[in-house]
Structures are given as C-alpha cells and as structure tokens.
Amino acid sequence: MREFVLLSLNGRTSEFDLNDLTFGRIDLVCRAVSSALFVSDHIRRDTNIYVFLNGSDNPPKMISFIGETIKDITPDEKTISRLILAALKKGRSLVLEQEIEVSPGIRVAKKSFEKFVKEKSKENKLFYLSKKGTDIRNLNSFQGLFILGDNLGLPKKTEKLLKNLNAYTISLGPAVLFASHCIILVHNEIDRK
Amino acid sequence: MREFVLLSLNGRTSEFDLNDLTFGRIDLVCRAVSSALFVSDHIRRDTNIYVFLNGSDNPPKMISFIGETIKDITPDEKTISRLILAALKKGRSLVLEQEIEVSPGIRVAKKSFEKFVKEKSKENKLFYLSKKGTDIRNLNSFQGLFILGDNLGLPKKTEKLLKNLNAYTISLGPAVLFASHCIILVHNEIDRK
Numbered sequence: 199m200r201e202f203v204l205l206s207l208n209g210r211t212s213e214f215d216l217n218d219l220t221f222g223r224i225d226l227v228c229r230a231v232s233s234a235l236f237v238s239d240h241i242r243r244d245t246n247i248y249v250f251l252n253g254s255d256n257p258p259k260m261i262s263f264i265g266e267t268i269k270d271i272t273p274d275e276k277t278i279s280r281l282i283l284a285a286l287k288k289g290r291s292l293v294l295e296q297e298i299e300v301s302p303g304i305r306v307a308k309k310s311f312e313k314f315v316k317e318k319s320k321e322n323k324l325f326y327l328s329k330k331g332t333d334i335r336n337l338n339s340f341q342g343l344f345i346l347g348d349n350l351g352l353p354k355k356t357e358k359l360l361k362n363l364n365a366y367t368i369s370l371g372p373a374v375l376f377a378s379h380c381i382i383l384v385h386n387e388i389d390r391k
Numbered sequence: 392m393r394e395f396v397l398l399s400l401n402g403r404t405s406e407f408d409l410n411d412l413t414f415g416r417i418d419l420v421c422r423a424v425s426s427a428l429f430v431s432d433h434i435r436r437d438t439n440i441y442v443f444l445n446g447s448d449n450p451p452k453m454i455s456f457i458g459e460t461i462k463d464i465t466p467d468e469k470t471i472s473r474l475i476l477a478a479l480k481k482g483r484s485l486v487l488e489q490e491i492e493v494s495p496g497i498r499v500a501k502k503s504f505e506k507f508v509k510e511k512s513k514e515n516k517l518f519y520l521s522k523k524g525t526d527i528r529n530l531n532s533f534q535g536l537f538i539l540g541d542n543l544g545l546p547k548k549t550e551k552l553l554k555n556l557n558a559y560t561i562s563l564g565p566a567v568l569f570a571s572h573c574i575i576l577v578h579n580e581i582d583r584k
Contacts, residue, residue, distance in 0.1 A: 220465060
C-alpha cells in the first residue's frame with residue numbers, strides 16, 4: 199500500500215471555473231492526483247491519495263482517491279478537476295468529521311489535515327517531504343504515509359505538529375519540486391525495491 | 392544544457408479542441424512540456440524540449456520549447472495546450488524543413504523526428520529511454536539528448552534508426568511510465584550530480 203497526502207493551503211473549497219484551474223491552484227492538485235494514481239498503462243491499484251483543500255469558501259475539505267476502487271478517471275487535469283468539483287458540490291453541506299462517497303473510489307469529508315495526520319500517525323510511519331530532510335535513497339522501508347505541501351509549503355505550526363508526531367523528514371534532491379514531481383520520485387524509489 | 396525530444400505518433404497536427412485534450416493525446420504532450428520546463432519556483436532555463444507530432448491532419452510537426460527564452464507559460468495543461476495550438480495554426484503552411492518563431496522561446500517547423508535525431512546525433516550523444524535499457528543510475532555523463540515516445544512507444548523502424556545512430560538505451564526502473572514521469576526522473580538524476 200502506498201499513501202500520499204497533499205495539503206493545498208489555497209485549494210478552492212467552493213465551486214471553481216473548470217476553464218481556469220490555476221485560480222486556487224487546482225491544476226497543481228490535479229497533477230498530484232494524476233502522478234499518484236497513474237502509470238502509462240494502468241492505474242496504480244495499490245495507491246491512495248488524500249487531498250486537503252484549505253482555501254475559500256468552505257474549508258477544510260478532504261477528498262480521498264482510492265486506487266483500488268476508483269473508476270472513470272483519466273490522467274488529464276480536465277477529468278480530475280471535474281471529479282474534484284463533483285466532490286466539492288456533493289460535500290457542500292457536510293458537518294465536521296462527516297464523510298460521504300462521491301463515486302466509486304472517491305470520498306469527500308469535512309476534516310482537517312491536522313486531525314487526519316494525528317489519526318494516521320497511530321498506526322503509520324509519517325514521511326514529510328522537504329528539501330531539508332534525509333535522502334530518500336538512504337531509506338530501507340517505505341511503509342507509511344508521504345506528506346506533501348503545495349507551492350506554499352506547510353505552515354510552521356503544521357511542521358511542528360509533524361515533528362511532534364515523529365514524522366521522518368525526507369528529501370528527494372536539491373531542486374524545489376512540485377508535489378506531483380515528488381510523488382513520481384517516491385513511486386520510482388518504491389518501484390525499484 | 393538538458394534536452395528532451397518527445398515523439399507523439401498520434402499527436403494532432405491540425406486544430407484541436409482545447410476542451411478535450413485527450414483526443415490525439417495532447418494532454419500527454421502538455422504534461423511532458425510542463426515536466427521538462429518547470430520546477431516549483433521557476434522555469435528551468437537550461438532545458439529545451441522538442442515535441443514531434445505525427446498525427447492527423449498535417450504531419451510532421453516539430454514544436455520547440457526553449458527554456459532560456461520562453462515567456463508567458465505556466466505549468467498547467469490548459470496554458471501549454473493553447474501554446475501548442477498557436478504553433479500549429481502559425482505553422483499550417485510550412486514547407487518541409489521550414490521553421491518559424493511562434494512566440495519568445497517557441498518555434499514550429501515541418502520536420503520529421505528521424506531527420507532531427509540524425510542531425511542531433513552528429514554532435515550529441517543520444518539517450519533512448521526504454522524499459523529494456525541500462526539503469527540511468529549507472530551513468531556517469533548525462534550530456535546529450537533524451538529521447539522519449541508517447542503512450543504508443545516508438546515504431547520498430549525508429550528504434551532501429553536509433554540503434555544505428557549508436558543511441559544509448561537507458562531505463563528508469565521497472566514501471567512503464569508516461570513521458571512526463573520519465574522527464575522528472577531524468578531531471579532528478581542530473582540535479583543530484
């Protein structure tokens with residue numbers, strides 16, 4: 199099982215224009231989902247990605263993409279943005295901690311990133327991807343949850359929380375990369391084991 | 392200098408619908424261009440990507456994206472597909488071997504992939520990315536042109552041509568990846584040197 203979580207601080211939580219995904223950086227989220235779930239000839243059925251959107255107007259929102267059961271998805275931004283929009287519409291009136299299914303393999307919840315990682319940390323090792331960490335090529339085990347920020351990174355208090363949860367900070371090289379790029383590199387490292 | 396070339400066998404060479412980039416797999420081409428030119432906080436000014444479109448109705452077309460001078464580009468599929476469409480429109484009446492500028496850092500030519508790699512091979516080492524090659528992590532030098540196919544791969548006769556041009560076949564791991572994923576992995580390998 200491979201699991202990724204992306205925190206998008208500005209990611210829109212109300213309806214957005216499918217023709218301008220750069221507003222609220224939904225484009226970036228779409229590429230991260232695509233990188234997590236797809237190889238050239240099939241869907242990675244062993245992979246989940248959890249996206250947290252903290253932008254206006256209705257935060258927080260968590261959208262889960264479950265590789266094992268997901269259907270009707272292609273790797274392009276247009277298709278994935280439509281799925282995100284459908285999730286936001288369906289999840290408009292959720293109360294805190296409530297979660298519903300949007301379509302096979304896609305769920306939406308009103309839940310905070312911080313709550314989610316606290317829960318996950320009870321049974322999973324946390325890996326926080328950051329330029330300042332230990333080189334991923336020195337890791338022996340990749341069992342755990344890989345945590346990524348968007349172009350804004352993670353807030354200081356969230357980084358502190360991750361530290362308190364004993365998250366392991368890992369680096370992928372000297373360049374500052376998009377979340378979607380980081381996911382490709384993590385997958386490759388695990389594929390090679 | 393880092394150089395990539397992508398051969399898209401079905402890539403549209405006449406006008407396409409900006410709202411359905413999966414037709415003719417322009418989506419795949421856009422993601423490859425995005426992966427080649429962008430890191431999170433800037434454009435890779437040391438990188439060029441040459442895209443060859445061999446689909447209907449007006450093949451072959453070569454679109455060059457030159458990192459050093461390119462302007463007004465963002466990493467999303469929508470923006471890059473608009474640039475490709477503008478290049479195809481401007482290059483509609485080109486004759487064989489003719490090349491024109493579309494906008495800063497973007498050029499379009501009527502030129503075949505085979506002619507291009509033959510010319511490039513005179514002064515550059517060719518690296519052909521394929522599952523069957525030598526692991527990229529065993530390479531010492533990355534100076535050269537990295538050659539990628541799209542989801543259809545390269546035709547047998549093109550693979551034979553590359554062999555005759557002494558192209559070095561390199562592998563990035565066990566999974567069959569999209570061109571855009573391969574570019575991320577090559578960049579990372581060079582970033583680490």
